[in-house]
Amino acid sequence: MAAVLIPALAPQQSHELRLPAEADGASALQEVTYALGAQKLQGTLLLDAGDWLLLIPELRSLRRQLQQQNLALIRVRGQRPETLVAASALGLETEATSAAEAATASPDTRTTPDPGLTIHRGTLRSGDHLQSEGTVLLLGDVNPGARISAAGHVLVWGRLRGVAHAGMQGDRSARIVALHLRPLQLRIADAVARGPADPPADGQAEAAHLVDGEIRIDPAPPSWPLTE
Numbered sequence: 001m002a003a004v005l006i007p008a009l010a011p012q013q014s015h016e017l018r019l020p021a022e023a024d025g026a027s028a029l030q031e032v033t034y035a036l037g038a039q040k041l042q043g044t045l046l047l048d049a050g051d052w053l054l055l056i057p058e059l060r061s062l063r064r065q066l067q068q069q070n071l072a073l074i075r076v077r078g079q080r081p082e083t084l085v086a087a088s089a090l091g092l093e094t095e096a097t098s099a100a101e102a103a104t105a106s107p108d109t110r111t112t113p114d115p116g117l118t119i120h121r122g123t124l125r126s127g128d129h130l131q132s133e134g135t136v137l138l139l140g141d142v143n144p145g146a147r148i149s150a151a152g153h154v155l156v157w158g159r160l161r162g163v164a165h166a167g168m169q170g171d172r173s174a175r176i177v178a179l180h181l182r183p184l185q186l187r188i189a190d191a192v193a194r195g196p197a198d199p200p201a202d203g204q205a206e207a208a209h210l211v212d213g214e215i216r217i218d219p220a221p222p223s224w225p226l227t228e
Contacts (some may be wrong), residue, residue: 002020002031002034002035003017003018003019003020003031003032003034003035004017004018004020004035005017005018005035005036005041006018007041008043011043014043014044014045014046014074014075015041015043015044015045015046015071016045016046016048017032017035017036017045017046017047017048018048018050019031019032019047019048019049019050019052020050021050021051027058028049028052028054028058028062029058029061029062029065032062032065032066033065036065036066036069036071041069041070041071042069042070042071043070043071043072044071044072044073044074044075045066045071045072045073045074045075046074046075046076046077047062047073047075047076047077048077048078049076049077049078049079049080049083050078050079050097051078051079051080052078052080052083053080053082053083054076054078054080054083054086054087055082055083055086056086056089056090058086059073059076059083059086059087059090059092060090063090073092074092074093075092075093075094075095076092076093076094076095077094077095077096077097078094078095078096078097079096079097081096084096085157085179085205088157088158088179089179089204089205116133116134116135116152117134117135117136117137118132118134118135118136118137118150119136119137119139120136120137120138120139120140121139121140122139122140123140123141123142123143123158124138124140124141124142124143124146124147124148124162125143125145125146126143126144126145126146126162127145127146128146128147129146129147129148129149130146130147130148130149131148131149131150131168132149132150132151132152133150133151134150134151134152135150135152135153135154135155136148136149136150136152136153136154136155137155137157138154138155138156138157138158139157139158140156140157140158141156141158141159141160141161142156142158142159142160142161142162142163142164142178142183143161143162144161144162144184145162146162146163147162147163147164147165148160148162148163148164148165149164149165149166149168149187150165150166150167150168150174151167151168151169151171151174152166152167152171152174153166153174153175153176153177154166154174154175154176154177155177155178156176156177156178156179156181157178157179158178158179158180159178159179159180159182160176160178160180160181160182160183161180161182161183161184161195162183162184163183163184163185163186163187164176164178164183164185164186164187164208165186165187165188166187166188166189166208167188167189168187168189170189170190171189172188172189172191172210173209173210174188174189174209175188175207175208175209176188176207176208176209177205177206177207177208177220178205178206179205181195181196181205181206181207181208181217182195182196182199183195186208186215188208188209188210188215189210191210191213191214191215192215193208193214193215196217204219204220205219205220206218206219206220207219207220207221
């Protein structure tokens with residue numbers, strides 16, 4: 001199978017590029033190049049990545065290739081959370097397909113969902129407070145004036161600009177992780193700190209954790225569970 005390009009039906013709509021279910025040894029960039037061929041399209045494009053694993057370097061290369069052909073990649077649809085996280089980190093819109101609600105890996109690599117994990121979809125706005133007795137994963141932003149707190153980790157798949165409290169019952173190993181970590185205030189167990197003023201590095205998720213009793217921010221580890 002090969003990648004398929006579906007031209008937009010109207011000028012205000014986006015073109016759609018669907019990667020094949022089977023790679024047949026070709027890279028995503030090769031599939032995109034083949035699908036575009038000599039077509040002279042321009043405008044915006046949605047990439048349906050399916051079950052492909054595309055991290056930041058691959059998505060950057062794809063975006064550059066599309067830009068050379070006057071196409072702007074604005075949205076990525078896919079099944080793999082890693083692909084969607086990478087796309088969101090690059091400022092692209094994301095859309096999880098229905099298969100992403102379940103384990104999308106092959107049976108020998110699937111993991112059992114953490115029973116203590118609370119998943120919330122949607123942005124927290126000023127005055128909102130999301131609280132969990134375990135670890136909380138927010139698929140959205142935490143706006144200024146909003147709060148998110150958990151007895152375990154606080155994970156934000158988006159921009160954290162409000163107040164976050166991890167380890168609220170005293171767990172000093174808890175962490176706060178976000179794609180854009182610029183909160184008004186951070187709390188881990190009984191430690192409190194203000195968020196950094198400088199913008200984060202492009203495409204770099206960050207994690208706040210305790211080091212010698214003080215909150216420190218470092219690049220987020222690439223895997224779960226969160227370990228040193």
